[in-house]
Amino acid sequence: AQKITQTQPGMFVQEKEAVTLDCTYDTSDPSYGLFWYKQPSSGEMIFLIYQGSYDQQNATEGRYSLNFQKARKSANLVISASQLGDSAMYFCAMREGSTSGTYKYIFGTGTRLKVLA
Amino acid sequence: EAGVTQFPSHSVIEKGQTVTLRCDPISGHDNLYWYRRVMGKEIKFLLHFVKESKQDESGMPNNRFLAERTGGTYSTLKVQPAELEDSGVYFCASSSGLQETQYFGPGTRLLVL
Numbered sequence: 453a454q455k456i457t458q459t460q461p462g463m464f465v466q467e468k469e470a471v472t473l474d475c476t477y478d479t480s481d482p483s484y485g486l487f488w489y490k491q492p493s494s495g496e497m498i499f500l501i502y503q504g505s506y507d508q509q510n511a512t513e514g515r516y517s518l519n520f521q522k523a524r525k526s527a528n529l530v531i532s533a534s535q536l537g538d539s540a541m542y543f544c545a546m547r548e549g550s551t552s553g554t555y556k557y558i559f560g561t562g563t564r565l566k567v568l569a
Numbered sequence: 570e571a572g573v574t575q576f577p578s579h580s581v582i583e584k585g586q587t588v589t590l591r592c593d594p595i596s597g598h599d600n601l602y603w604y605r606r607v608m609g610k611e612i613k614f615l616l617h618f619v620k621e622s623k624q625d626e627s628g629m630p631n632n633r634f635l636a637e638r639t640g641g642t643y644s645t646l647k648v649q650p651a652e653l654e655d656s657g658v659y660f661c662a663s664s665s666g667l668q669e670t671q672y673f674g675p676g677t678r679l680l681v682l
Contacts, residue, residue, distance in 0.1 A: 456611075489673065495578070497660065497673035543612065547668070554625035555668055557604070559612040 455479075456546050458560035465534045466568050472519070473529040473563045475544035485547035486527040487557065488518065492540040500542075503527060531565075539567045571596070573674035575661050581680045587649040590677045594643070594663030601644050602664075602671060603636060607657035615659075618644060619667075630655075651681045 455478045465471035477486065488500040503511045503518045511518040519528040531538055541564050545557040574593045582588050594601045603615040615634070616626035620641035629636070633652070638644040648655050658678050662671040 485668070487670070494675070495658075495678075496572075496675040497662075499670055499672060502670060545612075550667075552625045552627075553619070553667060554617040556602075556614040556617070556625070556628075557612075557662075557671060558614075559604075561609075561611055 456544050456558050456560040458544055458563050460563045461561070462564045462566070464566050464568055465531075465538075467536060468533055470530060470532045471534055471565065473531070473542050473544075473565065475527045475529065475560060477525050477527060477544075477546050479525075479546065479548060481549040483549055486518070486520070487545040487547065488516070488527075488529045489543045489545065490538075490540045491543065491562070492537075497543070501529070534567045536567050536569060539565060541565075573661055573663050573672055575659075575674040575677050577677060578675065579678045579680075581682065582651055583682050584653055585650045587647065588651055588679060590646045590648075590659050590661075590679070592644045592646070592661030592674060594661070595665075595672055598663035598665050598672075599641070600664040600667060600669075600671075601638060602662040603644070603646055604660040604662065604673075605657050606660070606676075607654070612660065615646075648679075651679075653681050655679060656681045 457476045484505045486503045490498045517530045544560045576591045601618040606612040614628040617624045618638040635647045658676040660676045662673045664671045
């Protein structure tokens with residue numbers, strides 16, 4: 453069965469340093485998508501970055517990059533130059549294939565990141 | 570452009586009562602999804618609408634949950650009667666296409682006492 457694993461329940465990083473949040477996935481579907489969302493204390497889920505299973509290059513969006521290692525089934529999020537506003541819960545998600553016409557997302561349990569001043 | 574909005578942000582009810590959650594998707598998004606996160610667990614899929622039709626409701630826990638999307642715009646999720654295990658955060662998401670990125674709302678925090 454498809455699954456997402458985030459092994460770090462909590463992480464600390466010093467302001468201005470880079471941090472990597474781990475995500476591994478398990479699927480037998482050759483076509484899938486991987487996503488990262490940020491959930492600050494206010495509650496909204498903010499889409500950060502997307503990586504398709506057939507994408508040859510790692511996705512980047514500003515200070516966010518996704519370290520996609522297909523053979524290892526990992527999709528780690530790298531945040532460069534951390535800012536205090538990056539403190540939040542981060543969720544990794546996978547869009548699984550569909551036979552019903554619905555592309556559900558499967559989520560990990562999340563990693564809570566705290567950026568220290 | 571307004572994002573996905575959900576109402577109420579919080580709801581505290583007693584076991585046996587009824588609660589109705591509302592979701593307004595991003596304007597023009599035909600696809601609307603409901604997800605739920607119970608305490609400490611993963612966010613899990615509940616159901617998917619395409620316009621006003623239920624495409625997939627395989628994640629709905631039981632028949633105490635009823636989702637509607639009349640007119641293909643906003644959606645409601647009613648829990649009747651609520652049980653203690655229904656407590657959690659209910660998220661709504663919308664997307665413009667089936668494989669397009671789903672954008673999430675802020676969630677409704679439901680506490681059943």
